[in-house]
Amino acid sequence: MSVDVWLAHAFDGFELDARFTVATDGVTALFGASGAGKTTIVNAIAGTFAPRQGRVAINGRTLFDSSTGINVPPRQRRAGYVFQDARLFPHMNVMDNLLFGWRRAPNRASPDEIAKVISLLGLGGLRERMPRHLSGGEKGRVALARALLSSPEILLLDEPLAALDAARRAEILPYLERLRDEARLPMLYVSHQLDEVARLAHGIVVLRDGKVVRQGSIFDVLTELELPTLAGAPPLGAVISVKVGEPRSDGLTALAFDGGTLLVQEMQRARGSQLRVRIRAEEIMLALEEPRTISANNVLPVRVGEIRHDRATDADVQLICGNTKMVARITRASLERLQLVPAMPVFAIIKSVTVDTQPSSGIMLLPRL
Amino acid sequence: MAWILTPAESEALLLSLRISLVAVFCAMPFAVASALLLARTEFFGKTLVDGLIHVPLVLPPVAIGFLLLTILGTRGGLGGWLFAHFGIRFVFSWTGAALASALITFPFQVRAIRLALEGVDKNLNQAAETLGAGWWDRLVNITLPLAFPGIVAGAITAFAASLGEFGAIITFVSNIPGQTRTLPLAIYTALQSPGGDVAAARLSAISILLALSFLTLAELAARRARAAA
Numbered sequence: 097m098s099v100d101v102w103l104a105h106a107f108d109g110f111e112l113d114a115r116f117t118v119a120t121d122g123v124t125a126l127f128g129a130s131g132a133g134k135t136t137i138v139n140a141i142a143g144t145f146a147p148r149q150g151r152v153a154i155n156g157r158t159l160f161d162s163s164t165g166i167n168v169p170p171r172q173r174r175a176g177y178v179f180q181d182a183r184l185f186p187h188m189n190v191m192d193n194l195l196f197g198w199r200r201a202p203n204r205a206s207p208d209e210i211a212k213v214i215s216l217l218g219l220g221g222l223r224e225r226m227p228r229h230l231s232g233g234e235k236g237r238v239a240l241a242r243a244l245l246s247s248p249e250i251l252l253l254d255e256p257l258a259a260l261d262a263a264r265r266a267e268i269l270p271y272l273e274r275l276r277d278e279a280r281l282p283m284l285y286v287s288h289q290l291d292e293v294a295r296l297a298h299g300i301v302v303l304r305d306g307k308v309v310r311q312g313s314i315f316d317v318l319t320e321l322e323l324p325t326l327a328g329a330p331p332l333g334a335v336i337s338v339k340v341g342e343p344r345s346d347g348l349t350a351l352a353f354d355g356g357t358l359l360v361q362e363m364q365r366a367r368g369s370q371l372r373v374r375i376r377a378e379e380i381m382l383a384l385e386e387p388r389t390i391s392a393n394n395v396l397p398v399r400v401g402e403i404r405h406d407r408a409t410d411a412d413v414q415l416i417c418g419n420t421k422m423v424a425r426i427t428r429a430s431l432e433r434l435q436l437v438p439a440m441p442v443f444a445i446i447k448s449v450t451v452d453t454q455p456s457s458g459i460m461l462l463p464r465l
Numbered sequence: 466m467a468w469i470l471t472p473a474e475s476e477a478l479l480l481s482l483r484i485s486l487v488a489v490f491c492a493m494p495f496a497v498a499s500a501l502l503l504a505r506t507e508f509f510g511k512t513l514v515d516g517l518i519h520v521p522l523v524l525p526p527v528a529i530g531f532l533l534l535t536i537l538g539t540r541g542g543l544g545g546w547l548f549a550h551f552g553i554r555f556v557f558s559w560t561g562a563a564l565a566s567a568l569i570t571f572p573f574q575v576r577a578i579r580l581a582l583e584g585v586d587k588n589l590n591q592a593a594e595t596l597g598a599g600w601w602d603r604l605v606n607i608t609l610p611l612a613f614p615g616i617v618a619g620a621i622t623a624f625a626a627s628l629g630e631f632g633a634i635i636t637f638v639s640n641i642p643g644q645t646r647t648l649p650l651a652i653y654t655a656l657q658s659p660g661g662d663v664a665a666a667r668l669s670a671i672s673i674l675l676a677l678s679f680l681t682l683a684e685l686a687a688r689r690a691r692a693a694a
């Protein structure tokens with residue numbers, strides 16, 4: 097069971113040649129700068145674009161194969177496509193939009209499932225509305241639900257948040273997270289925003305000039321020091337999967353990860369629940385000796401991994417903490433003063449941890465100084 | 466209407482309405498098909514087809530009437546065959562008048578529908594396709610409903626133009642009371658008879674009222690279309 101994609105096509109001055117696998121469960125991000133070929137790839141999976149060469153197969157069902165001439169038409173591919181611009185049918189109300197794909201699906205969702213999708217995306221009060229009376233965020237949610245209700249075998253999300261302002265984005269992201277956690281189907285999430293990817297995706301495929309330059313777990317790829325060069329300078333950082341620990345008497349909550357424990361401000365989450373936190377490279381300081389008198393709660397013994405210092409003023413230092421990797425961005429001057437070399441033991445002082453998966457409130461910043 | 470209009474006047478009015486209505490509705494499917502062809506496809510000779518559709522706009526109506534008479538007259542090739550095998554006869558009949566009107570007003574319908582089709586976002590079609598809709602499904606449920614204001618506008622314009630058609634009708638199907646004598650032909654006939662000025666003036670007044678009411682209708686339709694967009 098997998099979603100295999102291979103495409104090759106020559107455009108004017110642009111060569112697409114990408115091969116990757118989408119995880120059958122959860123979100124795989126297709127990440128890259130504008131013009132890297134992301135939308136073309138999604139179109140080829142949906143069937144609205146036929147590359148010169150390639151093969152697309154979902155769970156063993158071949159949708160496209162240039163060598164055998166197979167090219168299943170889009171309407172039979174069962175790929176739920178959520179477009180950047182929502183593309184709701186303007187002459188139909190929300191409910192008719194939602195049921196457009198459902199009516200044409202070979203195996204229709206039950207009324208219960210329809211009701212579940214409607215409540216999952218918070219569309220209960222919008223059923224009779226016409227699309228022109230919806231806000232951008234509402235349109236995005238309707239488009240998402242419409243694609244889901246067509247009983248797709250894969251969900252293709254082409255920058256569903258790109259057309260929205262920050263407030264609308266924050267409104268939709270939690271719905272996307274719920275979708276990720278509750279819909280058991282492969283999702284390919286196209287984005288050039290690393291924060292969205294870090295928040296939603298499990299796997300990541302980094303695309304550059306039509307080629308796949310990295311592919312793997314989000315936890316590994318985001319701490320690669322080459323990522324800024326590969327994908328046009330996104331902010332570096334670590335995404336860490338954590339488990340909520342026992343409540344502590346001092347009001348802090350312990351988050352255990354593979355390599356240590358992080359302390360954050362008290363949060364209303366059940367013990368044992370899985371969360372995802374992010375630590376930005378700028379939020380980590382390094383010390384050679386363990387600082388004992390310091391206000392920061394999170395001081396972790398780590399080892400130096402790779403070091404990248406080809407920029408004029410700052411350097412990126414990869415840190416290895418058990419099986420978890422992080423990245424610290426420090427100045428060139430600090431790098432030289434501390435005389436950091438790979439495998440050296442140091443202490444990472446983490447100034448703040450971003451806890452992503454919050455039930456409804458969006459991103460929550462928990463400063464820990 | 467008998468208390469306002471004379472029997473001859475109401476006959477001409479009703480005939481005009483019937484001929485125009487039949488002309489517009491019979492031509493509509495062909496106009497939609499032509500507009501789809503021009504708006505949505507690229508093919509060799511598209512310019513030629515586009516030109517042919519517009520010929521009735523630039524050709525004198527009398528010439529069109531003459532052409533129709535040549536082809537569809539009972540002594541004409543196609544007309545003779547139709548009459549011999551099916552008993553269908555266009556000349557001297559109101560159906561012939563409707564045919565002539567349909568042909569003359571065809572470009573008005575095609576132009577309006579084409580414009581509307583070009584205004585329909587192609588991306589919506591693509592979205593419908595990924596949601597499982599086939600070609601005909603998309604045409605009936607997405608494209609045509611969205612182009613509907615244009616179809617209505619084209620029909621109203623064509624209907625109004627058809628009411629005024631004179632040259633093609635009189636040449637092709639002649640001027641027979643109750644059969645082909647529409648309002649314009651009735652005005653012409655009144656002017657030909659001595660002392661027919663008053664009758665012609667009354668018929669002209671009817672034409673003006675009719676034209677005004679349809680223009681209002683067209684404006685209302687356009688306003689509704691704008692409000693929906």
